[in-house]
Amino acid sequence: MADKKSGGINGFIEKWLMPVAIKLGGFKPLIAIRDGIALSMPLIIIGSLFLILGSFPITAMTDFFANTQINNVSIAAIFNKIVNGSFGLLGVVGAFGIASSYAEQFHTDGKSAGIIAVASFFVVTPSIFTGGKAPLEGMPYGYLGSKGLFIAIIIGLVAGGIFQWFINHDIRIKMPDAVPPAISASFSALIPGAVIITLWGAIYALFVWTGWGNIHDMLLHIFAKPLGLLGDTLPGTMVAIALNSLFWFVGIHGGNVVNTIISPIWLMNTDANRVLHQSGKLSLSNGGHIVTSPFIDNFVYMGGGGATLGLVLAIGILVFMRRSSKQLEVLAPLTITPGLFNINEPTMFGLPVVLNTTLLIPFILAPIINAVTTYSAMYFGWVPLPTGVMPNWTMPPIISGFLATSSWTACVLQALNIVLDVLIYMPFLLNLNKQQRLEEAGEDLTKIAAEERAN
Numbered sequence: 001m002a003d004k005k006s007g008g009i010n011g012f013i014e015k016w017l018m019p020v021a022i023k024l025g026g027f028k029p030l031i032a033i034r035d036g037i038a039l040s041m042p043l044i045i046i047g048s049l050f051l052i053l054g055s056f057p058i059t060a061m062t063d064f065f066a067n068t069q070i071n072n073v074s075i076a077a078i079f080n081k082i083v084n085g086s087f088g089l090l091g092v093v094g095a096f097g098i099a100s101s102y103a104e105q106f107h108t109d110g111k112s113a114g115i116i117a118v119a120s121f122f123v124v125t126p127s128i129f130t131g132g133k134a135p136l137e138g139m140p141y142g143y144l145g146s147k148g149l150f151i152a153i154i155i156g157l158v159a160g161g162i163f164q165w166f167i168n169h170d171i172r173i174k175m176p177d178a179v180p181p182a183i184s185a186s187f188s189a190l191i192p193g194a195v196i197i198t199l200w201g202a203i204y205a206l207f208v209w210t211g212w213g214n215i216h217d218m219l220l221h222i223f224a225k226p227l228g229l230l231g232d233t234l235p236g237t238m239v240a241i242a243l244n245s246l247f248w249f250v251g252i253h254g255g256n257v258v259n260t261i262i263s264p265i266w267l268m269n270t271d272a273n274r275v276l277h278q279s280g281k282l283s284l285s286n287g288g289h290i291v292t293s294p295f296i297d298n299f300v301y302m303g304g305g306g307a308t309l310g311l312v313l314a315i316g317i318l319v320f321m322r323r324s325s326k327q328l329e330v331l332a333p334l335t336i337t338p339g340l341f342n343i344n345e346p347t348m349f350g351l352p353v354v355l356n357t358t359l360l361i362p363f364i365l366a367p368i369i370n371a372v373t374t375y376s377a378m379y380f381g382w383v384p385l386p387t388g389v390m391p392n393w394t395m396p397p398i399i400s401g402f403l404a405t406s407s408w409t410a411c412v413l414q415a416l417n418i419v420l421d422v423l424i425y426m427p428f429l430l431n432l433n434k435q436q437r438l439e440e441a442g443e444d445l446t447k448i449a450a451e452e453r454a455n
Contacts, residue, residue: 032101040089040090053079054079056406091146092118113163116193117155117160123200126140155200159196172189174188245363273388299410303344304347308366311359313421314422331346335347383405389406390404
């Protein structure tokens, strides 16, 4: 019965999920989006550091930063400037990174494609004008950051696609071999660059002529609701978590397949919370979001995909109680330390979890339970919403919860989730441990019988 059940599950996964995962894993636009957004991670983490300093939950500290001024500019204002100049450039950096990655996948100059994408991004982004004798033009941080991420993705893919098509079809200005490569590359980019920037200039002119507003707001209006059903609701998040676990189960990095599609929504929600937090208005009633990148990284996937921190702690408990198999005893020290830092490859491929039908149910269930408890706690106000700070995904639980929300209640919530995960994994791990001990006992009996025959 177990073999038949195992074959049924594996057969379903191999027939239906594997082909989809393989296609999505090699789909160039998704790879470009993943790599392009990853390019902005250092800026997001740096911005998060100064956001923590500017809103640290110690009144004396925040008052000091607000009241200490340098030439009439407070330290708190300087922190906000750093946050806006790093976290607030998510859209611009995304446009560059996506175009660059997409062009490089076709073996063309990614840097030139990225620069052209940034120029196109600024062309379609509405400006802010100041009056007076010498009017000034500026760009709003809102569109340069997460609010402009939708159009950044589109511009990046379009710019990278058109650029590589022109270059690979040899429609470019060629310079003599004696010309330095950097100069030659810049001239090669002239024709595709002119076409791409003119295209987006025409789109901007169309919006001005028709009075439609701007392309950023239109795309947000068109895509926000349908994508929000998947990326900003509990049922949609549960679907994404289940798919992530199923892909991991067959040995494919679930985050690279599923999260790549939804992570722009989570990042936009994170940045929206940051803006509300900076203005002191962060709440659900003011448009704050529960499902954000820290929600997923630091509360749902504790220990990595499948919330495997609960699994490795359960292994540690069995080893401590001296009830574990020899396999688990050897594996425990190799998995617990990486698991605390949300690195679970040793567990996934060492235990293994991959293609291990005994652990499939808790591997799907544990992160879903984490999502439900965390969503409920934040919805009812027991735990504050994420403030927009993005702790590094390797930040251990308990610490990451405090950094993400500036509240000790988040630490309690993470501890509760870990306990639940251990309880979810334990019965299935006990079954696996029993199987392994029987196998080990059989091997020992075989060795003894062989030795007796030899004597």
